[in-house]
Amino acid sequence: MILEMKVPSPGESITEVEIAEWLVQDGDYVEKDQAIAEVDSDKATLELPAEVSGTITLKAEEGDAVEVGAVVCLIDTSAIKPEGDDSTPAKEDTPKQAPTTSVVAPSNENTYATGTASPAAKKILAEKGIDATSISGTGKDGRITKEDAVKAVPSMGQKVDIEGRGVTRSKLSMLRRKVAERLVSAKNETAMLTTFNEVDMSPIFELRKQYKETFKEKHEVGLGFMSFFTLAVVRALKLFPAVNSMIDGKEMISYDFCDISIAVSGPKGLMVPVIRNAENLTFRGVESEVKRLAIRARDGQITVDEMTGGTFTISNGGVFGSMLSTPIINPPQSGILGMHNIIERPVAVDGKVEIRPMMYVALSYDHRIIDGKESVGFLVAVKEALENPQEFLMDNDVKKALEL
DSSP: OEEEEEOOOOSTTOOEEEEEEESSOTTOEEOTTOEEEEEEOSSOEEEEEOSSOEEEEEOSOTTOEEETTOEEEEEETTOOOOTTOOSOOOOOOOOOOOOEEOOOOOOSOOOTTTTOBOHHHHHHHHHHTOOGGGSOOOSGGGOBOHHHHHHOOOOSSSOOOOTTSOEEOOOOOHHHHHHHHHHHHHHHHSOEEEEEEEEEOHHHHHHHHHHHHHHHHHHSSOOOHHHHHHHHHHHHHHHOGGGGEEEETTEEEEOSSOOEEEOEEETTEEEOOEETTGGGOOHHHHHHHHHHHHHHHHTTOOOSGGGSOOSEEEEEGGGGTOSOOOOOOOTTOSEEEEEOOEEEEEEEETTEEEEEEEEEEEEEEETTTSOHHHHHHHHHHHHHHHHSHHHHTSTTOHHHHTTO
C-alpha cells in the first residue's frame, strides 16, 4: 500500500509552507512518527513526522514552497525493514552549502567587440540610463546582448567591484521573509514612537544575591531578571490599559488579561513565545514558563500556538551586549519593552556620587492609540516597580512572594 503524505495545516491562516530540510533520503526506510522533514511556515519552523512505517519516496525538493494539503512524499507500507538495521537511516550530517554565484574574472584577451552593445541593447540601455561600460557582456567576445541589457539594473550608487572575489547568494527562509515583511509593515503602518528611561538595578541585585540559591534549590529554576520585568510590566499594564490594547479597523480592542510575548533566540532565528495569563503567575511561575519556552524554542519544538496571541512583548537585547535600542512593535500589538545590558555607572544619589548597576529601558508604542502621557507613565511605572520590588511586586513580603 502506498500512502500519500500531505502537508498538514500548521495553523490558522497559513496556506503555504517551505521544505527547509529533508531529514531522510529518498528510498530510506522510516518509522512511524519519525521526523522526516523540517518545514518553514511564515510563523515557525516545524517538524513533519512520518504517518506510517515504510520506504519513503520524496516528491518535493528542499526549498520548494508547497501548499497546505499538497503531497510531499509517498510511503510504501508494504516494504520490509532492512535486516540488521536497528536504527532508522538518517540523513548524513553533511554541511549544506548555500547556492553560490561564482564570479569568473574576464579574460584579458579583449577584442574590438568586448563591451560593445548590439543596436537593440543600446536602445534598452539608453532608456534605462545605464552606461554600457558598467555591464559585462555575455555574447561572443564579450559583446553586450539584448538579454544583458534587459537584465541590467541601474546602480543605486557606486558599483561594488567583485572582480576576482567570491559572492554567495542564499535564499531567505519563509520564516525570515515573513519576519522581514512584518518589521517593514510595523514601521509603515503604525505611528511608532519610542520613549526611554533608566533603571537602578541595585534592589534586584540585592534580592537575587540573598535569595537566588534558596530559590533555585526549592523550585529547581533560577531567579532571573525576566520574572521581575514581566511582573513589573503586568502591573504597569493594569495601570495603563491602553498599552494592552490593539487596533482592529476602526475599533480598539482592550484586554483584561496579560499574554506577554518573550523574544528568545532560537536555532532558526528570533522566536517570540507567549507567557499566557502572566497576571496570574508568581515569580516561580514566570521563571518556570520562561525556561520551558526557551528550551522548546532552542530545540525547535515550539509550536505556532505557543507564539501567537500575545498582547505585549518584552525583548532583551542586553544578553547580546546592546546598551540602547529602539525595539520594533510586534503587530498587531501596540507596545514593546526593550531591556538592555547592565552597566555600572556613576549616578547622583542624595547629593552624592555612587556607582550603581544601571539599565536603559525603551518602550516603543503605537501613537495612534497610546498618548505620550500614557507611554511615559507606563515606563515610569515599570521603573518604580523594578527599583522598589519589595513594595510594588512583593507586597513587602519577600519570602511569600518567592514561595520560600
